[in-house]
Amino acid sequence: MNFNKLFNHRAKNIASAAFILGIAGFISDFLSLIRLSVFTTLFKTSDLDIFFAAFRIPDLLYNILILGAISTALIPVFSEHWLKSKKDAWQLYNNILCIFISLLILSSIVLAIFAPQLMRLITPGFEKEKMAMVVKLTRIMFLSPILLGISNIFGSVLQYFSKFLTYSLAPIMYNIGIIFGAIVFTPKIGIIGLALGVLLGAVLHLLIQLPALFLSGYHFQFVFNFRHRGIRKIFKLMIPRAIGLAAQQINLIVITAIASMLVAGSISLFNVSNDLQQVPVSLFGTSFAIAAFPSLSRSFSEKKKKEFIEKIASIASQVLFFLLPLSVLFFLLRAQIVRIILGRQNFTWADTRLAGACLGIFSISIFAQGLINLLSRAFYAAHDTRTPVKITIFSIILNIILSVFFVSTLSQQNSFFYYLITILDLQGLSNISIIGFPLAFSLSSIFNLILLLVSLKKKIGNEWDLKLGNVFLRLFLLSIISGLITFGLLNIFSLILDLKTFLGIFLQAIFAGGTGAIFYIYLAKILKFPEYKLIFKNKEERFPR
Numbered sequence: 001m002n003f004n005k006l007f008n009h010r011a012k013n014i015a016s017a018a019f020i021l022g023i024a025g026f027i028s029d030f031l032s033l034i035r036l037s038v039f040t041t042l043f044k045t046s047d048l049d050i051f052f053a054a055f056r057i058p059d060l061l062y063n064i065l066i067l068g069a070i071s072t073a074l075i076p077v078f079s080e081h082w083l084k085s086k087k088d089a090w091q092l093y094n095n096i097l098c099i100f101i102s103l104l105i106l107s108s109i110v111l112a113i114f115a116p117q118l119m120r121l122i123t124p125g126f127e128k129e130k131m132a133m134v135v136k137l138t139r140i141m142f143l144s145p146i147l148l149g150i151s152n153i154f155g156s157v158l159q160y161f162s163k164f165l166t167y168s169l170a171p172i173m174y175n176i177g178i179i180f181g182a183i184v185f186t187p188k189i190g191i192i193g194l195a196l197g198v199l200l201g202a203v204l205h206l207l208i209q210l211p212a213l214f215l216s217g218y219h220f221q222f223v224f225n226f227r228h229r230g231i232r233k234i235f236k237l238m239i240p241r242a243i244g245l246a247a248q249q250i251n252l253i254v255i256t257a258i259a260s261m262l263v264a265g266s267i268s269l270f271n272v273s274n275d276l277q278q279v280p281v282s283l284f285g286t287s288f289a290i291a292a293f294p295s296l297s298r299s300f301s302e303k304k305k306k307e308f309i310e311k312i313a314s315i316a317s318q319v320l321f322f323l324l325p326l327s328v329l330f331f332l333l334r335a336q337i338v339r340i341i342l343g344r345q346n347f348t349w350a351d352t353r354l355a356g357a358c359l360g361i362f363s364i365s366i367f368a369q370g371l372i373n374l375l376s377r378a379f380y381a382a383h384d385t386r387t388p389v390k391i392t393i394f395s396i397i398l399n400i401i402l403s404v405f406f407v408s409t410l411s412q413q414n415s416f417f418y419y420l421i422t423i424l425d426l427q428g429l430s431n432i433s434i435i436g437f438p439l440a441f442s443l444s445s446i447f448n449l450i451l452l453l454v455s456l457k458k459k460i461g462n463e464w465d466l467k468l469g470n471v472f473l474r475l476f477l478l479s480i481i482s483g484l485i486t487f488g489l490l491n492i493f494s495l496i497l498d499l500k501t502f503l504g505i506f507l508q509a510i511f512a513g514g515t516g517a518i519f520y521i522y523l524a525k526i527l528k529f530p531e532y533k534l535i536f537k538n539k540e541e542r543f544p545r
Helices: 003-007 014-042 045-054 056-084 086-113 115-122 128-140 143-160 164-189 192-207 210-215 229-260 266-301 305-332 334-342 349-363 366-381 386-410 415-423 433-460 464-496 502-526 530-536
Strands: none
Touching: 014 045, 014 164, 014 266, 014 334, 045 056, 045 115, 045 128, 045 192, 045 229, 045 266, 056 086, 056 115, 056 128, 056 143, 056 229, 056 266, 056 366, 086 115, 086 143, 086 229, 115 128, 115 229, 128 192, 143 164, 143 192, 143 210, 143 266, 164 192, 164 210, 229 266, 229 386, 229 433, 266 305, 266 334, 266 349, 266 366, 266 433, 305 334, 305 349, 305 366, 305 433, 305 464, 305 502, 305 530, 334 349, 334 502, 349 433, 366 386, 366 433, 386 415, 386 433, 464 502, 464 530, 502 530
16 A cells, blocks of 8 residues: 555545545444444443543533634634745644643643532532542543644644545544444443543544645644734634534533433433434535535635635535435434444333434434534634624523423423324333433524524625525425335335344335435436536536645
8 A cells, every 4th residue: 555645645626525524434433333332232321421421521622722723713824824935834833733732731631630520510410439430531531632632733734735535534543442442441441441442542543644744744843922923813713613612512511411410321312312413414514514614715815705605505505415315314214223223232222212212303403513514614714703603602502491491391291292202102201301402402403504594695695595595495305205215115114024133123224215315316316406416527626736
């Protein structure tokens, strides 16, 4: 294998970049599903509550200090500097790297010291023994945001240089590390092995990107200058986004706190169903958004407004082409997906049914989450981080209010309780309050998308939003038709196959879902949908070399 060619590979255009990210994302998501399967095989949901809760504070730190800078500010500012002076651009890059490594280390040390006090706020429903373990895991995993932070700063420059292949390998290595830790470490040291697996994954996430970074011309220099004009601009752009990400993490902390006071295993059920629904969002929402971001940044920096608008409209149509039918399919196949991936001895039948119901409700907003990823990055590329952050905060406030309302409402047997029992086929279960969380999440996500569309319309004008509405309606109707075919085949195969076995469930899902998906693509082709041509006959401009 030519490793030099591998680490120096550059995508030609947005479609090829999205394809690379999509394929790698598929592999990564497949590994994440294996990871979930391994988790539920090794541990009960009540034990996994500890692991998922321990993620909250390290994840909060990582999101505020790193994702707030990488996804919003570093690439656009680096792009501006690179067009003027490559030397100045690399100096800016070393400066941001040194500053954020220092901030991550200092913050991790302080938060690790106060972990017991913090976790008492986040998991008030945990008993003493469970609390002690969650504090220990939290402290171990504070090394993770440091390693992932450095790695993501590396990855940002790889995105700018269109080296999406190497960038996309990092999440794969991360999942391999976690799976290795779960299989090798946990039999010897229990659930602490999962935390060590996370650290191993973070190390691999970092190391895989180093060769491509150096092949891009990077040389490390210690630079620590807060007064650099580029640093000031990055902080100016990232602060609103960091506030928005902090709000998202606070939202998850509130959910964790409420879930810790519900039936044991509630935290795990929310997290595993959320991880499952993130697979299509990651494949066709995040991958397209990440691939498009450097190109959108270039178009805006070069003041090509028409090109900027056309790219947003084109990519949004492609995202909808994939995510609308997947929203329908995930709802219909929710039980099969959960039983195939999570149906293990430690995952009870009640757990399986509740996780399937949560996945079904999450699936309602899959298309919205994918578009939110793209539209938010359109604002970031235009150096506007405030608007999407304000919208995010409004949506999160709505989500928290709805979460409390729905969880409280579903803790009692009322008409709404019985309606969901019937729709989601949960007869025989008396406690379904956990469903309130994905229901609130889906409604607030759709609310978020609507506000983003309205705000972007005001910002860039044009009638692309009306065209997108037509695209949505056309693809939604086609998705419903393919969904009806899938639903009919599910019932037919239920009469033929033995659904008490793994093979029977697997074949039912593959044949019914696969047929529905093939019909959707075939009908889009013969009806000559523009979105089909955009994806399968794409002739976009090439990335600059």
